[in-house]
Amino acid sequence: MRRRLFTLAVAAALAGCGFQLRRPPELQLKRIYLTGFDTYSPMGDELRRQLRASPGVVLTATAAEADVVFDALEDAREQVAAASTATGQVSELTLRARLRFKARTPAGRTLIAPAELTLTRDVSYSEASALAKEQEIALLFRSMHTDLAAQVLRRLAALGPG
Template sequence: MKPPRRALLAAAAAALLAAGCGFRLRGAPQFSYRRLHLGFAPGSGIGAELRRQLRVGGQVELVDAPKDANVVLRVLDDAVDRHASVTTAAGQVREIHLRVRLRFMAQTPAGRELIPATELALGQDMSFTETAALAKESEEALMVRTMQADIAAQLLRRLAAAHP
């Protein structure tokens, strides 16, 4: 059975309209510089994720010394907070609020500010039960890693927009 001619024309018109709207996928960020120094502490989850994302892109070389870089990322605060947000009358925790926070700034080695002090933060609530504490611990670690990856992606886009 052949599709009606009107349906084909409508589908073609919709495809032309969507193509003309300017939509395109974000794609990999383009950097205007070649060498970057990251000021993360050695055990930082966001730092590890950002290094991984930069290695995949392959456009920027990570250097150890700030003086060898075109752009220096200074990490002012990198924290994961966890607190009970809902408790029962008996004092048992029923919900935990997780928050991943990063404060940073970017500058040239000479000290010219490219990105002023900025804070990126994500939070998420998680139900909690003492009977499934081990499973909830794994769930919490996964949620924290996901939020850290999201913050690293946001930071990557901001670093790509900085022009020394």
């Protein structure tokens, strides 16, 4: 009984203080055209997913219909051996996800000058558990793409109309 009362009290306190789950940023420019991503780019897919989750945002089929044209100049991910054992086996990898982009109006006026976002993660590696490490690396890259897309959305949210 006490546990229920405590849970109810905590829920009431959180509701009373105005606590809300984090939502996608509110974008002023609602119609967006994405260009420059490869067809099966995980970064492009994640950015599209987050834009579709933003209230009122429409991804347009052509640049002429858009308020903002988002140009992906470079979308790269790499893994580099960061450390190795005395026998030459890789023991640590550095993962990098990089997105270079710019944003402009359909008429060509620059809204965001060419910018680069880079995220880096280090991960231990072992040949004995190579399959598990490959899955871990895939999850880390997915997390990095989610973080990069959120950073892009915050930059787009800073753009005002006109």
